[in-house]
Amino acid sequence: MNLVVLTGAGVSAESGVPTFRASDGLWEGHRIEAVATPEGFAADPALVQDFYNQRRRRLGDVQPNAAHRALADLAARWDGGFLLVTQNVDDLHDRAHAEVAPAKRFELIHMHGELLKARCTASGVVSDWPGDLLADHPSPHHPGGRMRPHIVWFGEIPLEMERIEAALERCDLFLSIGTSGAVYPAAGFVQSARMAGARTVEINLEPTPGARLFDEGVYGPATQVLPPFLA
Ligand code: BJW
Structure with missing residues (x-):
């Protein structure tokens, strides 16, 4: 079977x-488009990295x-x-x-995706990443690449x-x-x-x-x- x-x-x-669909339409105080879309990341990488850094850190408490x-x-x-x-x-x-x-x-x-992993924007290589990511985090995998949260945002497959x-x-x-x-x-x-x-x-x-x-x-x-x- x-x-x-x-x-x-x-x-x-x-x-x-926390679950996602709270009645105020916000995601832990943020608009969903601001923190969970590729466009949101492009517009304000510091905000998005910080949002996921905080959630990554809180995993240690649960x-x-x-x-x-x-x-x-x-x-x-x-x-x-x-x-x-x-x-x-x-x-x-x-x-x-x-x-x-x-x-x-x-x-x-x-x-x-997984909060405890990060992905290189140039090569797609995924690595374990228990610590914080910087707004413009250089990739250890590919020159010119950046590390982003290994999270599937809206509009991504x-x-x-x-x-x-x-x-x-x-x-x-x-x-x-x-x-x-x-x-x-x-x-x-x-x-x-x-x-x-x-x-x-x-x-x-x-x-x-x-x-x-x-x-x-x-x-x-x-x-x-x-x-x-x-x-
Ligand atoms: C309890 C409980 C307790 C509480 N015990 N129960 C078709 C139609 C319309 C739109 C689309 C469509 N296809 C695609 C789209 C667009 C979009 C989409 O779905 N939009 C909708 C909002 C309409 N989808 C996408 O963009 C996806 N990509 C895509 O489709 O690419 C195209 C493609 C697909 C396949 C093949 C080829 C091409 C990507 C979606 C990515 C979602 N990512 C997120 C964010 C992750 C980042 C982050 O964490 O910050 O993932 S969205 C968010 O929602 C998160 C969750 O995994 C996901 C689902 O939420 P979930 O888990 O259901 O949580 P809640 O809060 O909604 O519900 C909690 C439930 O628990 C409630 O029912 C409670 O009652 C219950 N509950 N306590 C038992 N104690």
Whole structure:
């Protein structure tokens, strides 16, 4: 049995990582276009680097929660195909897996990038980057290149789409956990899974606008509803 799990900000919310779509329309006090688009970065690199530097630093203060651990435990005991696709740029799934099942290979795709990595604008080379990036950070990979956050901004193509699409095509069970379904292409994965004949389940605090696309809904805080659902 092939399982594809999609997670979003709701999975990390109870660890203390803020979700995105707050009612004021701002992203931690910033307009989304200012901090999460290539145009925003070109207009004010200092603001954007600082925004991500702060979020990168705050990762040190948060820990994986029971929902991350339940998914790592499921991955460790699942017999068939397993792919976890996260839209989250934090490293909490990675850390939960390292705690729960360090010896077992874990199929995890960070489709919107990772806060703890940086990318060279000239060569595309990605490196681990736990520290701060400067407004005009020179690349260690390519003369003339600059280092930018390894984050997929609006208008950019999410990572590893071919691998994700291939997994959805042979998927038997699709779980969508803690995501509003407001951002494409992730919001369309449920339709691809349905076309493959998969059973589809939404797990969220409350039904999302796309809830009718799922065969089943499980509603409540992820740390409470996910462990018994996956047990
Ligand atoms: C809980 C909980 C608890 C709370 N327990 N649950 C088609 C139609 C219209 C527009 C488009 C389209 N296709 C593309 C677009 C444009 C655009 C887009 O989607 N715009 C929409 C806003 C309309 N998409 C793009 O630009 C994407 N690129 C693209 O499409 O390229 C073209 C292409 C694709 C594929 C192949 C070839 C070409 C790129 C999107 C990049 C998104 N990046 C961001 C920012 C990252 C940077 C950063 O972190 O600063 O990623 S946007 C932001 O939203 C972030 C998230 O990963 C993403 C999803 O948000 P998520 O995770 O769903 O969070 P929330 O806050 O929305 O929801 C939280 C949920 O949790 C809620 O439902 C709560 O109820 C729940 N919850 N606590 C359980 N305790």
